[in-house]
Amino acid sequence: MPSTHTGVSLICTVRDEADNIAPLLDSMLAQCRLPDEIVINDCGSRDATAAIVRRYAERDSRIRLVAGGHNIPSGRNHAIASATGPLIACTDAGLTLDPHWLAQIVAPLEAGDADLVGGFFRPAPQSLFELALGATNYRDVSEIDPARFLPFGKSMAFRKAVWAAVGGFPEWASHCEDLLFDLAIERAGYRRAFAPAALVFFRPRSSFRAFARQYFLYARGDGMAGLWPRRHRLRYGVYGMLLALLVLGKRSPAVRLPLALLLLSGAAAYTHGPYRRIWPQIAPLPWGQRCFVLALVPLIRLVGDCAKMVGYPVGVWSVGALKRGSAEAWER
Helix, strand or coil, X not given: CCCCCCCEEEEEEECCCCCCHHHHHHHHHCCCCCCCEEEEEECCCXXXXXXXXXXXXXXXXXXXXXXXXXXXXXXXXXXHHHCCCCEEEEECCCEEECCCHHHHHHHHHHCCCCCEEEEEEEECCCCHHHHHHHHHHCCCHHHCCCCCCCCCCCEEEEEHHHHHHCCCCCCCCCCCHHHHHHHHHHHCCCCEEEEEEEEEEECCCCCHHHHHHHHHHHXXXXXXXXXXXXXXXXXXXXXXHHHHHHHHHHHCHHHHHHXXXXXXXXXXXXXXXXXXXXXXXXXXXXXXXXXXXXXXXXXXXXXXXXXXXHHHHHHHHHHHHHHHHHHHHHHC
16 A cells, blocks of 8 residues: 655666666555555666566556666666655665665654754674674674664665755766765755664675775775865874884884884774674684684774775875866867
């Protein structure tokens, strides 16, 4: 039966998601508060994604398949432009929605308390590596400051009029487009709210290689968008100091013990949060598996930081090269 509520469009842009689009659509249709329409934008899939969505659309008239865009932000913009509701709920492929997600995430909009709402997300690991990665890199909801939390594209809702007022998602940004969208809304003076019970579940990356690529791309996006420069500079400074201390310890045996204690205390502080989050999850496991997961945490931290330190300057350089190219073209 159609929803008794009106005006909510649930949108998602997809590409080559044949392996996981069905669970996402099932979770959309299992919402306790059903959307008035579900707009799936296919962004050039080469697999059976579009065919799967069409089969679902034949069974439920709420689902519409549209096609357009060349990347995630342009695909989102096309889906939103195609949507008919004044309220937009936005999610991503590769995850599933809690049954109460839509009701929770649109509630502040319908109450008139916000113009943009951020939901939350929770890892759904399928291996010990994914468990360690999820606990290391993703905070618990209790660690979130609602006043500072910027919504992610995988779990957000907003007024369509606000989306139009800020010019939509920035289509030049291959990554971080959701944070740039949030910041544009904030600068325009609109209200933001946090809905911690609006949960989506996602599977963390399954290998160091996939994880490193993900964080490289995130940091490259930061560099291109000029996001968090102080945070990135701090990371370079800390690792530069660490390298200098290691060189000093190698040359001066007298400082090796205090240096080792300093490094151990720093590592303990850096991994305290992940270990606190991970221990309840691994407590039922055999000791061998527990030790394996615990040993992964500092390695995940190191790999992620290295990937960011490589990706960020690539992004900064890309913007500089683009500006230089534009200047040369203007001079000609």
